[in-house]
Amino acid sequence: xxxxxxxxxxxxxxxxxxxxxxxxxxxxxxxxxxxxxxxxxxxxxxxxxxxxxxxxxxxxxxxxxxxxxxxxxxxxxxxxxxxxxxxxxxxxxxxxxxxxxxxxxxxxxxxxxxxxxxxxxxxxxxxxxxxxxxxxxxxxxxxxxxxxxxxxxxxxxxxxxxxxxxxxxxxxxxxxxxxxxxxxxxxxxxxxxxxxxxxxxxxxxxxxxxxxxxxxxxxxxxxxxxxxxxxxxxxxxxxxxxxxxxxxxxxxxxxxxxxxxxxxxxxxxxxxxxxxxxxxxxxxxxxxxxxxxxxxxxxxxxxxxxxxxxxxxxxxxxxxxxxxxxxxxxxxxxxxxxxxxxxxxxxxxxxxxxxxxxxxxxxxxxxxxxxxxxxxxxxxxxxxxxxxxxxxxxxxxxxxxxxxxxxxxxxxxxxxx
Amino acid sequence: xxxxxxxxxxxxxxxxxxxxxxxxxxxxxxxxxxxxxxxxxxxxxxxxxxxxxxxxxxxxxxxxxxxxxxxxxxxxxxxxxxxxxxxxxxxxxxxxxxxxxxxxxxxxxxxxxxxxxxxxxxxxxxxxxxxxxxxxxxxxxxxxxxxxxxxxxxxxxxxxxxxxxxxxxxxxxxxxxxxxxxxxxxxxxxxxxxxxxxxxxxxxxxxxxxxxxxxxxxxxxxxxxxxxxxxxxxxxxxxxxxxxxxxxxxxxxxxxxxxxxxxxxxxxxxxxxxxxxxxxxxxxxxxxxxxxxxxxxxxxxxxxxxxxxxxxxxxxxxxxxxxxxxxxxxxxxxxxxxxxxxxxxxxxxxxxxxxxxxxxxxxxxxxxxxxxxxxxxxxxxxxxxxxxxxxxxxxxxxxxxxxxxxxxxxxxxxxxxxxxxxxxxxxxxxxxxxxxxxxxxxxxxxxxxxxxxxxxxxxxxxxxxxxxxxxxxxxxxxxxxxxxxxxxxxxxx
Numbered sequence: 001x002x003x004x005x006x007x008x009x010x011x012x013x014x015x016x017x018x019x020x021x022x023x024x025x026x027x028x029x030x031x032x033x034x035x036x037x038x039x040x041x042x043x044x045x046x047x048x049x050x051x052x053x054x055x056x057x058x059x060x061x062x063x064x065x066x067x068x069x070x071x072x073x074x075x076x077x078x079x080x081x082x083x084x085x086x087x088x089x090x091x092x093x094x095x096x097x098x099x100x101x102x103x104x105x106x107x108x109x110x111x112x113x114x115x116x117x118x119x120x121x122x123x124x125x126x127x128x129x130x131x132x133x134x135x136x137x138x139x140x141x142x143x144x145x146x147x148x149x150x151x152x153x154x155x156x157x158x159x160x161x162x163x164x165x166x167x168x169x170x171x172x173x174x175x176x177x178x179x180x181x182x183x184x185x186x187x188x189x190x191x192x193x194x195x196x197x198x199x200x201x202x203x204x205x206x207x208x209x210x211x212x213x214x215x216x217x218x219x220x221x222x223x224x225x226x227x228x229x230x231x232x233x234x235x236x237x238x239x240x241x242x243x244x245x246x247x248x249x250x251x252x253x254x255x256x257x258x259x260x261x262x263x264x265x266x267x268x269x270x271x272x273x274x275x276x277x278x279x280x281x282x283x284x285x286x287x288x289x290x291x292x293x294x295x296x297x298x299x300x301x302x303x304x305x306x307x308x309x310x311x312x313x314x315x316x317x318x319x320x321x322x323x324x325x326x327x328x329x330x331x332x333x334x335x336x337x338x339x340x341x342x343x344x345x346x347x348x349x350x351x352x353x354x355x356x357x358x359x360x361x362x363x364x365x366x367x368x369x370x371x372x373x374x375x376x377x378x379x380x381x382x383x384x385x386x387x388x389x390x391x392x393x394x395x396x397x398x399x400x401x402x403x404x405x406x407x408x409x410x411x412x413x414x415x416x417x
Numbered sequence: 418x419x420x421x422x423x424x425x426x427x428x429x430x431x432x433x434x435x436x437x438x439x440x441x442x443x444x445x446x447x448x449x450x451x452x453x454x455x456x457x458x459x460x461x462x463x464x465x466x467x468x469x470x471x472x473x474x475x476x477x478x479x480x481x482x483x484x485x486x487x488x489x490x491x492x493x494x495x496x497x498x499x500x501x502x503x504x505x506x507x508x509x510x511x512x513x514x515x516x517x518x519x520x521x522x523x524x525x526x527x528x529x530x531x532x533x534x535x536x537x538x539x540x541x542x543x544x545x546x547x548x549x550x551x552x553x554x555x556x557x558x559x560x561x562x563x564x565x566x567x568x569x570x571x572x573x574x575x576x577x578x579x580x581x582x583x584x585x586x587x588x589x590x591x592x593x594x595x596x597x598x599x600x601x602x603x604x605x606x607x608x609x610x611x612x613x614x615x616x617x618x619x620x621x622x623x624x625x626x627x628x629x630x631x632x633x634x635x636x637x638x639x640x641x642x643x644x645x646x647x648x649x650x651x652x653x654x655x656x657x658x659x660x661x662x663x664x665x666x667x668x669x670x671x672x673x674x675x676x677x678x679x680x681x682x683x684x685x686x687x688x689x690x691x692x693x694x695x696x697x698x699x700x701x702x703x704x705x706x707x708x709x710x711x712x713x714x715x716x717x718x719x720x721x722x723x724x725x726x727x728x729x730x731x732x733x734x735x736x737x738x739x740x741x742x743x744x745x746x747x748x749x750x751x752x753x754x755x756x757x758x759x760x761x762x763x764x765x766x767x768x769x770x771x772x773x774x775x776x777x778x779x780x781x782x783x784x785x786x787x788x789x790x791x792x793x794x795x796x797x798x799x800x801x802x803x804x805x806x807x808x809x810x811x812x813x814x815x816x817x818x819x820x821x822x823x824x825x826x827x828x829x830x831x832x833x834x835x836x837x838x839x840x841x842x843x844x845x846x847x848x849x850x851x852x853x854x855x856x857x858x859x860x861x862x863x864x865x866x867x868x869x870x871x872x873x874x875x876x877x878x879x880x881x882x883x884x885x886x887x888x889x890x891x892x893x894x895x896x897x898x899x900x901x902x903x904x905x906x907x908x909x910x
Binding site: 003004007008010011012014015017018019021022023026027029030031032033057058060061062063064065066067068070072074075078079080083084090091092093094095096097098099100101102103104105106107108109110111325326329331332333334335336337338339340 | 477478479481482485486487488491492493494496497555556557558559560561588596601604605608609612613616620621625626627628629630631632633634637641645678681682685686688689691692693694695696697698701704705767770771772773775776842843844845849850852853854856857
């Protein structure tokens with residue numbers, strides 16, 4: 001080859017071609033998306049996040065969570081993500097318009113996190129300021145209440161999803177669902193709040209099918225802790241402590257994690273309970289028919305681990321999972337993030353934030369383990385991950401059941417199978 | 418490190434004085450000594466650091482409770498630290514070292530402006546040091562392959578500008594009209610990298626693009642870094658070393674032209690295939706998959722060219738360390754590309770997306786291909802800089818076989834584990850934790866491979882250290898892997 005000019009031109013030309021083609025044109029095509037809104041400007045999705053969440057995003061980046069966790073749900077034809085209940089629709093560019101950096105991820109040594117916030121029990125949203133603080137008081141009484149009510153376990157199988165709707169059938173459990181409904185709008189975390197009221201209403205819609213079995217046992221946990229934040233928690237907890245732990249603990253390694261929906265129809269619905277009531281309502285609960293007919297689909301939407309006391313995916317659960325992943329799932333491969341927690345001497349009274357740990361994990365007498373501010377931000381960030389809001393450009397996994405409340409835009413039920 | 422700081426023996430100009438061309442070459446080599454050795458020595462230090470980090474990462478992945486109290490040793494920080502040390506510390510610095518030497522030789526002029534390079538090496542080291550420190554202290558940007566915090570990125574860019582401007586200046590002083598194949602690749606690499614790096618930094622940090630496009634820019638950057646920076650330097654080096662060592666010209670100049678331009682055109686369009694099924698317009702991913710498939714053309718032409726050049730000279734692999742490493746690297750380039758095509762096909766990507774297979778792919782490119790070619794070039798270049806020959810043939814052999822078995826085992830483990838992991842992930846009746854459990858035995862195998870690679874790197878570092886401190890053999894005959902039985906060896910060996 002003679003002369004530099006053609007060489008230079010070629011080198012620049014080929015690269016400019018790629019640069020324009022793969023970055024500039026896509027930027028022109030999808031680089032300036034706006035949030036989706038109703039015509040009157042309401043119900044905007046997605047929304048910018050609070051400062052605490054943004055700080056949590058930095059913590060997520062700094063500690064390399066992206067190297068094991070993706071945040072994208074593939075379409076049903078492209079992967080099993082939706083069947084794994086990681087979301088009820090595929091992710092779309094619009095879901096990420098406020099994310100910087102964006103954590104799509106390339107590796108799944110851990111679960112996909114795009115909807116982990118959507119799986120949280122509803123009462124979490126009461127706690128805008130400090131998820132950890134609000135969560136622990138809510139949850140700590142609950143386990144005892146649940147434990148004191150053995151029959152609650154029987155409710156679990158069929159009651160997993162229908163239990164919130166039982167407000168029609170049974171007086172006492174009637175308390176939790178309103179709680180959920182009223183608690184969600186406060187808007188502690190805007191995007192979640194957008195979807196949550198609909199979730200609550202959707203979950204109340206599927207009526208009597210499962211209500212009968214769920215109703216009677218459901219009363220007992222609710223009766224035990226009458227305090228206001230507790231009922232939802234109590235509603236969730238009985239099953240892990242009663243049905244869940246005896247059934248699973250004998251062989252935690254083998255039995256507990258596979259308690260995913262299809263593996264053990266008879267056993268798995270029980271542990272499903274902690275996870276489902278509020279958050280799963282949008283996608284899991286609207287399948288009451290499925291609950292009755294195809295028990296696998298009615299089972300736990302998320303893999304449920306051994307008897308964790310905080311309700312799954314609540315803030316308290318997240319903290320405990322970050323601090324000691326293997327206390328929740330013995331098979332977990334996740335490193336623990338103890339450096340985000342602080343062991344300190346209890347000065348006056350135990351902190352509300354303190355982690356509830358048992359066994360060898362527990363701090364010595366007179367000491368407590370509390371999350372640092374970074375840990376709280378990280379959990380706030382995780383709780384904000386929620387792509388359950390429908391997008392016009394994306395087909396949800398299954399057409400909304402006609403029986404669902406038409407007002408509920410998020411009522412996009414999970415496929416029965 | 419300066420010219421007089423190290424007890425180096427001057428290259429033996431007089432020994433080869435019979436031939437005027439030999440003298441000229443020796444003078445050129447002598448002029449490149451300080452900058453190239455500076456890059457090589459830094460690269461070796463980073464290689465050792467990166468290897469130790471890699472071992473830690475690998476073990477911690479199947480032993481998650483190791484050191485979990487210490488923030489800067491958490492897996493999610495050490496992993497990007499390892500990757501950045503290897504990419505920017507080891508591979509880039511060693512590649513630049515080789516490129517400088519090749520540039521001076523091929524421009525047939527003594528190295529001008531060495532200060533530019535010395536300053537460049539200094540800044541580069543500083544940039545990598547700050548960047549890795551920043552990652553370990555929790556300052557990572559969160560973009561894969563671009564984790565260095567902005568203060569480190571700026572220093573790295575300054576360093577790079579110094580080096581690239583040197584490369585362009587050298588071209589002005591070149592003698593002879595013909596521009597050899599290697600120079601195309603090197604010039605390409607030196608011009609592509611700053612554009613690539615600047616574009617990546619600008620579009621992610623200065624004028625950030627919206628949402629998912631950050632990921633697109635990130636993978637565009639990562640893939641182009643792999644192909645247009647490391648790939649170009651690696652191929653350029655192979656185009657020089659193979660003909661040089663066996664002492665015959667490249668088989669076909671014409672094929673090489675086709676190979677170069679199709680390489681520049683197609684490989685720069687890859688990258689989006691890593692985002693397959695993600696939240697992107699389908700055409701982006703499809704375009705990259707098509708481009709990945711089209712890279713078969715440059716792979717075939719380059720592979721054919723090298724093979725035809727080697728035709729009849731394969732027995733030399735028995736003797737020449739350089740040839741052995743380089744040919745292994747050139748073969749790995751073909752394997753790397755074929756694996757890249759396979760895992761980019763949508764039907765396969767469905768399974769291997771989000772699994773360890775993508776790690777296997779990166780290691781094939783950065784280690785089996787690029788690093789092995791660079792090892793080969795170092796075996797050729799270092800003796801010409803320090804005026805000594807490699808001391809122990811046995812150490813070279815150990816280095817070679819430990820590397821080959823190490824990277825082979827690692828690739829197989831990660832590919833097989835990745836496929837199984839993906840298959841289980843696609844089966845929703847299996848709990849998710851089973852998919853990770855499936856791959857754990859393979860990750861233990863990977864750790865075993867890591868031990869082999871660690872051994873090979875320590876052997877090489879020791880041997881390199883001996884050379885650096887003037888403890889090589891004084892001999893006019895290069896070190897052969899095996900004693901040469903027949904008549905005199907190739908003079909260039």
